[in-house]
Amino acid sequence: MTAEALAAAVRVVLVDDQELVRTGLRLVVDSQHDMTVVGEAGNGAAALQLLSGVHADVVVMDVRMPVMDGIEATAHLTGGVLNGSTPKVLVLTTFEEEEEAFAALRAGASGFLLKNGTPEDLLSAVRVIASGDAIVAPRITKRLLDRFAPQFTASAVPDRRLSDLTSREHEVVLLIARGLSNLEIGDRLGVAEATVKSHVRRILTKLALRDRVQIVVLAYESGLVRPHR
Template sequence: MTIRVVLVDDQELVRAGFAMMVEAQDDMEVVGQAGDGKQALALLATVEADVVVMDLRMPVMDGVEATRALQARAELPRVLALTTFDTDEDAFAALQAGASAFLLKNAPPDDLLGAIRVVASGESVVAPRVTRRLLDRFAGRLVTDQRARTRFDALTDREQEVLGLVAEGLSNTEIAARLFLSESTVKSHFGRVLMKLGLRDRVHAVVFAYESGLVRPPNDRPD
């Protein structure tokens, strides 16, 4: 299946370079380009895309705000956030807004293309352990969402347990060993967690765990 990609960057030369790279792949095509977040939202209302390669720092509407706005739409594409700045603040903002991946613009071409493929497949590029490190650092900016807590309470005890272990950064294999279950059973449980909570991948499951109060910031955890 061909991966439909939308490129969003305020620098036309950067978009042109990315477009040449993407179009050279047998399994990808560029279905649209935009110069800022506002243009991107308008474009994505008219074209179907699987992955949006989104610059975070743009005029008019930045990539974080545009990514957040996309979350309110049905059948939304996944967002691969790009930035020239290697800062935890950028990564945190992108992930909290709903991005499934975070890369620097100067990453090797193969890394960018690989990230597009991973995100299109439904996975995330940022490891859950990295997500938890970011959330631990910036947890003070997160406010426990009562609606998230209500959705969490609708999970079964086993599903809550699996989500908690995912939030710790454990892989399906590690969770299976911890709970004495088969890996396929863990995958089934976690698949139901994602479906019930309306989440896209493991990274956003970790974010939800903080928002629901399942995981507490380090300062709030018992010694």
């Protein structure tokens, strides 16, 4: 990879307590011309130490690890405590770890990917998260929230930031929370996909949120959307 290509590439850090898993992930990521692995760590604490000196765009994070798990590490990373740097987090999980994946989303992860996915799934997810254009597997994320949202919707508290949204932006938030993509939202509202993207950018700015996953979580936590509603 040339110096110019390296400068433009998505910088990825891999965090997993199994070295063999990290090796496989590195081979997949480094095979691409538009992304590169800039570091690895075997637990969340080691990842925080690494990222205090290494800039990354996306952190591929396992959930269950010794010393510090992926949930706690995600909360630290998305809190912007590392020299003002806020890498985006892609959580690796299994069906058996859905509860941990949900906790990671609430901690600020930009999405999650099932470990039994394909290399193409991983590469697509890294690109999507790096671009900030959409969440990973929106309907899977919606299913996850529907399963665990009852844990906090019973005590939901309306968020005053939502009152700053226009009626159209409010509609877009509801459709995002229900798992629709930008294209599907555009079809539903009768507008171009580019128009939906503009709405999403304004919503993120008004609500002071980082990405679409945070919009979904806020919609549930505020009671705007309830499971199976």
